[in-house]
Amino acid sequence: MAVIHGKSADHNYNSVALDGSLRSIDVNIDVDTPDTSCAGDSAKEAIAGMYGWGMEAEYRWNPAASENDAIIFAQILAAAAATCDVTPGGGTPTATNPKYTGSAFVKSYRVSVPCDGVIEARASYQGTSTLTRAVA
Amino acid sequence: MTIKHGKGSRVFIAEFDFSGEGRSFEISAETDMAESTVFTSTAKEFVAGQTKNAVSHAGIWTNVDDNWDEWLKTNIFPALTKAISLLPGTPAVGDICYNGEIKEIRAGRPIRVDDICAINAEYIIDGPLGRANLLEYEIAAAVGAQTGIGQNIGVASATQMWLICIHVVEYNGGAGTYRIAIQESSDNGATDPYSTPAGASKDFSNTGGSFVFTVNGAREAWARVVTTQEAGTPTCKFLVTLAKVNLQ
Numbered sequence: 001m002a003v004i005h006g007k008s009a010d011h012n013y014n015s016v017a018l019d020g021s022l023r024s025i026d027v028n029i030d031v032d033t034p035d036t037s038c039a040g041d042s043a044k045e046a047i048a049g050m051y052g053w054g055m056e057a058e059y060r061w062n063p064a065a066s067e068n069d070a071i072i073f074a075q076i077l078a079a080a081a082a083t084c085d086v087t088p089g090g091g092t093p094t095a096t097n098p099k100y101t102g103s104a105f106v107k108s109y110r111v112s113v114p115c116d117g118v119i120e121a122r123a124s125y126q127g128t129s130t131l132t133r134a135v136a
Numbered sequence: 137m138t139i140k141h142g143k144g145s146r147v148f149i150a151e152f153d154f155s156g157e158g159r160s161f162e163i164s165a166e167t168d169m170a171e172s173t174v175f176t177s178t179a180k181e182f183v184a185g186q187t188k189n190a191v192s193h194a195g196i197w198t199n200v201d202d203n204w205d206e207w208l209k210t211n212i213f214p215a216l217t218k219a220i221s222l223l224p225g226t227p228a229v230g231d232i233c234y235n236g237e238i239k240e241i242r243a244g245r246p247i248r249v250d251d252i253c254a255i256n257a258e259y260i261i262d263g264p265l266g267r268a269n270l271l272e273y274e275i276a277a278a279v280g281a282q283t284g285i286g287q288n289i290g291v292a293s294a295t296q297m298w299l300i301c302i303h304v305v306e307y308n309g310g311a312g313t314y315r316i317a318i319q320e321s322s323d324n325g326a327t328d329p330y331s332t333p334a335g336a337s338k339d340f341s342n343t344g345g346s347f348v349f350t351v352n353g354a355r356e357a358w359a360r361v362v363t364t365q366e367a368g369t370p371t372c373k374f375l376v377t378l379a380k381v382n383l384q
Contacts, residue, residue, distance in 0.1 A: 021139075050173060052180030060139050061224065063232035067138075070232075073267040076165050077382055079184040105184050108166040111234075113224045114142045115159045126169045128182045 004097075008090035011057065013104075013125070014082035016071045023058040023120070025086050027100050029131065053102060053127040055084055061111055061119040072109050072123050081105045084125050095135045102131040144226030147193060148303045148375060149238065149259075150211075150218045151344040153275070154204045157255070158195035161222055163234050165189050165265055189236060189265035190258060191222065197245050197253035208243045208257055217262055219301040219348035221377040227270055230287050235268040235301040235377040236261040237348040266299040266379020271318065272361040278308050278371035284361035286324040292355035292380045298336070299381045300351065304344040304374040312368020314340045318378060320356040330360060339366060344374075352383060 011019040032049030059068045075082055085101040093099035104125035112120045146155040168185030197205055211218065218238040227233065239262030247253050269289045292298060302316055317337035319330040333355065338347045361376050 050177060050180055062138050063140075063224070064138055069267070073165075076167060076187060079167065079187075081184075105167065105169060105182060106165075107169050108164065110162055110164045111224065112162045113145045113160060113222070115145065117142055119140045119142050119145075119224050126182055127179070128172075129180075130178045 002096060004089045006088060010087040010090045010099075011085065013084050013123075014071055014075055016066055018057075018059065018068050018071065019090075021059045021062045021068050023060060025055055025057040027053070027055050027086060029053045053131040054107070055086065055104065055125040055127070057123045057125070059121045059123070061121040068121055068123075069111070072106055072121070075106045076109060079105075081128050084127070093134045093136060097135075099134040100131060101134060102127045103129055140225035142225065146223040146227055148219075148221045148223070148301075148305070149207070150346045151303055151305055152204075152207060153303075153305050154193075154195070154207070157198060157204045158193060160194045162192045163189070163222060163265060164192070187264075189261035189263075191220065191236075191261065191265075193257045193259065195255050197247075197255045205245070205255060208241060208255070212241045212243060217348065219303060219346040220259060220261075221268070221301045221303060221375065223270060227273060229270055229273050229285060231270045233268050233270050233377055235266045235299060235348070235379055237263060263384055264299060264379075264381040266377070266381050268299070268301075268377040268379035269359075270375065271359060271378045272374070272376040275305060275373045275375060278306055278373045279363065280369065280371045281364050282362075284363075286321065286330070286358045286360040288324070288357055289359050289378060289380065291357045292353075294354045295383050296355075296380050297353065297383050298351040298355055298359075299379045300336070300347070300349055301377045302338055302347045302374065304340050304346065304372050306373035307340060307342070307344040307370060308372070309368060309370035311342055312370035313366040314370040314372050315364045315366045316340070316374065316376065317362045317364070318351075318376065319360050319362055321358045321360075322356045324358045328356070330358075330362075332362075340370075340372065341367075344372070355380075
């Protein structure tokens with residue numbers, strides 16, 4: 001089994017590389033599982049519905065042009081979805097280095113400014129429609 | 137990559153600089169996501185709705201007269217709109233910052249036997265939160281008539297507007313009128329002379345103060361601040377933040 005460190009992750013939003021300031025990113029995929037249990041069942045039962053997905057990213061806040069603050073803020077103003085992707089291992093996707101890609105809105109954006117630390121930015125991406133897992 | 141420490145950050149609300157009492161702030165923009173998934177969808181689908189903007193501002197409760205605590209107490213009920221400009225990192229002219237108009241204030245004052253007395257305030261922004269440019273930053277010393285340095289903030293389309301916050305934190309020189317105007321040019325005045333769009337100037341007479349206002353419509357890429365002594369010889373300490381936002 002190959003263990004992949006996150007230090008080389010690639011991450012883009014709206015076709016702009018944001019991994020230069022990326023600190024962490026979570027890819028969350030959840031499937032609706034409505035309860036189908038009935039009397040007489042020995043344990044709870046469920047049936048799979050449709051899945052939804054999103055990503056939660058943390059960045060070092062970067063106010064420069066074509067960096068996280070400008071790109072994310074512009075997309076909030078546009079109220080439009082854009083391509084969001086992450087390759088945990090970085091580089092070209094392969095069977096052992098998958099890349100997750102989908103169209104996502106910026107659901108929320110936060111900039112935290114402490115007097116005793118680095119300025120951070122956090123974005124919550126709401127995926128809409130399919131999330132692909134590319135292996136080539 | 138530009139990594140900025142939070143030290144030196146500034147928070148200006150109305151005509152006040154509350155940076156000396158603040159320890160942190162956080163801006164947040166949250167957009168409603170309405171689910172639009174249908175039977176034939178391959179995965180859940182959404183459309184974007186409206187964005188709620190807010191600022192969390194935490195700091196130290198002090199017993200000083202005319203301080204942040206007193207301002208919060210005085211302004212929490214009237215719900216008067218107030219200009220706010222938030223400057224991350226040690227600010228300089230041309231830096232990226234945020235501005236807006238406070239509509240609603242919530243403030244708590246946690247008091248613990250094992251910690252300093254604190255203030256936790258939340259400001260609900262009325263309308264857009266602007267990703268702004270610090271157009272002028274004259275708070276080290278009061279200045280009179282002067283022409284600021286042009287900043288390329290990019291053109292504003294016909295469906296956008298300038299969102300401008302002016303904070304005059306100190307007014308000197310007695311009776312008079314001090315005018316702060318925002319001018320535009322397509323090429324930093326090279327062939328297109330700077331001019332002041334209608335509604336893009338504010339006068340301050342005999343006292344400090346603040347304005348948050350918008351200038352609608354297509355705007356040129358370059359902007360600068362020009363100050364004039366319209367009456368008397370007043371001088372001011374002030375700053376101006378300008379953002380491009382979508383028309384409401």
